[in-house]
Amino acid sequence: MDDVLRAIQKRQSARGPFDCRHFINAQDVQRILEAARWAPTAHNMQNFEIIVVDDLAILEKLAEIKSPITQAFIEENYRQLSFSEEKLEQKKVGILGTMFPEFMRNPTVKPKPNEQTASFQGRLVKASPVLLVVLYDPHRRAPASEGDFLGIMSLGCVMENMWLMASSLGISCHIVSSFNDDPAAQKVKTLLSIPNNLQIAFTCRLGYAMKPARDLRVRRDIEDFTYSNRYGIKA
Ligand SMILES: Cc1cc2nc3c(=O)[nH]c(=O)nc-3n(C[C@H](O)[C@H](O)[C@H](O)COP(=O)(O)O)c2cc1C
The missing domain is CATH 3.40.109.10 (NADH Oxidase)
Known part of the structure; x- marks a missing residue:
């Protein structure tokens, strides 16, 4: 068992x-x-x-x-991210922001031309x-x-x-x-x-x-x- x-x-x-x-x-x-x-x-x-x-x-x-990658995805994703391991441990839900490119974890950063699609998974x-x-x-x-x-x-x-x-x-x-x-x-x-x-x-x-x-x-x-x-x- x-x-x-x-x-x-x-x-x-x-x-x-x-x-x-x-x-x-x-x-x-x-x-x-x-x-x-x-x-x-x-x-x-x-x-x-x-x-x-x-x-x-x-x-x-x-x-x-x-x-x-739609704006709606970026915004919703941003709300669910934690920006430190301590925060994630407290929250117990969601994932760590560091696994995303910077434009997806910082709304003030614009994506680079090659980042506007999920081709980074390619x-x-x-x-x-x-x-x-x-x-x-x-x-x-x-x-x-x-x-x-x-x-x-x-x-x-x-x-x-x-x-x-x-x-x-x-x-x-x-x-x-x-x-x-x-x-x-x-x-x-x-x-x-x-x-x-x-x-x-x-x-x-x-x-x-x-x-x-x-x-x-x-x-x-x-x-x-x-x-x-x-x-x-x-x-
Ligand atoms: C329906 C579904 C869709 C998912 N889609 C993705 C995805 O597109 N990219 C990704 O990296 N992980 C994806 N995941 C993995 C989840 O993010 C992951 O299971 C969750 O963060 C828990 O982490 P763990 O699998 O290591 O336990 C998906 C999981 C499920 C069940």
Whole structure:
């Protein structure tokens, strides 16, 4: 039982470069896909498809796709950042601002021309041994799930299963959401021949990290989010 908890606690985001000469063996990729296969999905709809991208020429083209960073993203992101480890430890929610370029952590700094898009992730994508592009079909949904709410929750289960499997194999994982929305999503779809009825749920880079991730990781305490019998009543 403790092993499961330890595996859950050990899983973490890797946002640095991967060693592009250290390939992931095919058996390990299969293990990660097997973990996706057994994810719980609402009504067992298995509403996902996964493209395993390991062709360098395609990775290079994906890396060139730029996704504009909107002002709305910058503003909301800014509100959620902590600017020191102490502040983050106190807040217990959100992430540390130092992982973003300066214009995203200081509203008075204007982005440089090459920073106006999320292309700064491009070099990371290019040097990833494997990129998984997870797709979903919003029409393959559980009954009466307006907005495909249950389907989207199911994709979270797929993500977590694959992430835990990768982590247990010593393979790092970085979720890249910048390919989800247009115009980037449309370009990814064209490049990977993804049919129109499918949408990109998330993309994740898999590989062996050059350096261990050292980001401070915080969580709320259990009593911060639990109640006894009625909302608002603390045990
Ligand atoms: C749905 C989802 C989308 C995410 N998108 C991104 C992303 O685009 N870029 C990124 O660096 N991390 C992304 N993350 C990772 C979270 O930022 C990370 O899980 C969180 O900060 C907690 O850190 P940990 O994974 O190390 O525990 C995403 C995570 C989830 C579940």
